[in-house]
Amino acid sequence: MEVCRALEQGDKEEERILSDISSSLKLFERKRSNLIPLLQMIQKRHGYIPPMGMVLLAQHLDLSPSHVYGVATFYNQFRFNPPGKHPIKVCLGTACHVKGGEIILENFERKLGIKAGETTRDREFSLDRVACVGCCALAPVAIVNDKVEGHMTPSKVEGIILSLEIEKEKKKREADKDDTE
Amino acid sequence: MDKNANIVNLIVDGKEIKASEGANLLRVCLDNEIYVPNLCYLKEMEHPPASCRLCFVAIEGYPQPVTSCTEVVREGMVVMTDTPEVRRLQKSAFELLLSVRRISFCKTCIANKRCGLQKIARFLGVKLRVAHLNRIDVDREVDHTHPYLDYDPDKCVLCERCIFVCGNINKTPMLSLAHRGLNTSVTFFESAAILENSCKGCGACVEICPVGALTLKSHNKVTG
Structure with a gap:
């Protein structure tokens, strides 16, 4: 039920995003050199580039959708899934790589059931890989909700996600209590 | 061969060949039954991508072998498709592909x-x-x-x-x-x-x- 509602909201959200994209596309000239600036504009306004957004963009610039998709997937700066409420970034820079950053990433992937670059269905968590966050002494490092978590271990991965879930549950209960009062 | 274009003479692997000026070297080789390995070239291409890195040939006066699909024929060109250097490059590129x-x-x-x-x-x-x-x-x-x-x-x-x-x-x-x-x-x-x-x-x-x-x-x- 909750998932259903989340999906419905997602659809409405996407509709809103798409209408926003099509109206802001009109401000750009229909020339090919605008492809990357347009992709950046969509990403900046909405945090990600929805598939239908790429189709609209392709129509506007008279390109095929696969061309737009090809260009967008080439660059690391574009994401194709909406950012989650709790963004998780796992560092795979040199120091973290040596200290087993891949294992930490794999742990997050398994725990959340998503791959790097994806978002969980309920849009709570999104997982990304980054290359060096500038605190190699703490390797391996992950960034959860903009907070640096150093010396990561598989058990710490469990702990972080558990505590976020507990927090969510707490908030929900408080909200329910407020409703009933 | 394009009838309006000037005809140039070149030598490929010791064989004298006539071709229209500005023709693609790889195409000329293939048309004259000199096989040069290639995967990405098509004769309709105006700008071949040269992405397969297989069609290397040695051209006299060039410091190192070049991809023939990106060369055009010129008068007096001397091309060798079978030097050890060329074959080594082709083998490496091919093995990396595989x-x-x-x-x-x-x-x-x-x-x-x-x-x-x-x-x-x-x-x-x-x-x-x-x-x-x-x-x-x-x-x-x-x-x-x-x-x-x-x-x-x-x-x-x-x-x-x-x-x-x-x-x-x-x-x-x-x-x-x-x-x-x-x-x-x-x-x-x-x-x-x-x-x-x-x-x-x-x-x-x-x-x-x-x-x-x-x-x-x-x-x-x-x-x-």
Whole structure:
């Protein structure tokens, strides 16, 4: 039920995003050199580039959708899934790589059931890989909700996600209590 | 040969050849029955991508071998297609291409016997299974999203021929390269609904694929 509602909201959200994209596309000239600036504009306004957004963009610039998709997937700066409420970034820079950053990433992937670059269905968590966050002494490092978590271990991965879930549950209960009062 | 163009004389592997000025060197070689390995070149291409790095030749006066598909013929050109240097470059490039491919199933592949890789391997005397290079397994599955086509990224050599022919038939090619590095693959874009409207299923890309990475769906059903 909750998932259903989340999906419905997602659809409405996407509709809103798409209408926003099509109206802001009109401000750009229909020339090919605008492809990357347009992709950046969509990403900046909405945090990600929805598939239908790429189709609209392709129509506007008279390109095929696969061309737009090809260009967008080439660059690391574009994401194709909406950012989650709790963004998780796992560092795979040199120091973290040596200290087993891949294992930490794999742990997050398994725990959340998503791959790097994806978002969980309920849009709570999104997982990304980054290359060096500038605190190699703490390797391996992950960034959860903009907070640096150093010396990561598989058990710490469990702990972080558990505590976020507990927090969510707490908030929900408080909200329910407020409703009933 | 173009009748209006000036005729130039060149020597390829000791053979005197006449060709129209400004013609593509690789094309001239192939037309005169001098085989130069190639995977990505098509005669209709105005700017060949030179992405397969196989059509190297040595040209007199050049410090090192060059890709023949990006050269035009000139008067008095002396070209050698069979120097040890050229062959070494071709073998390396070819083996690197093979090292990211799963070659173990030639027998079940629909391109068996007409495969560009098999032809070049035979020509260069290279085994299809490269023993001295580490195989990189990029675990990728066959893409079934297209309504008419199947795409096997494991067989694809990223020659971009399919993209070129599709762009020749349609105003904008339906196919494109996506992602990068080892994950580069040909993409149709996800949505099947959009593809059904735009792709007519002419099969030109399947026809031109040198390795059988693109196949028509009906064929797959027949052979299971």
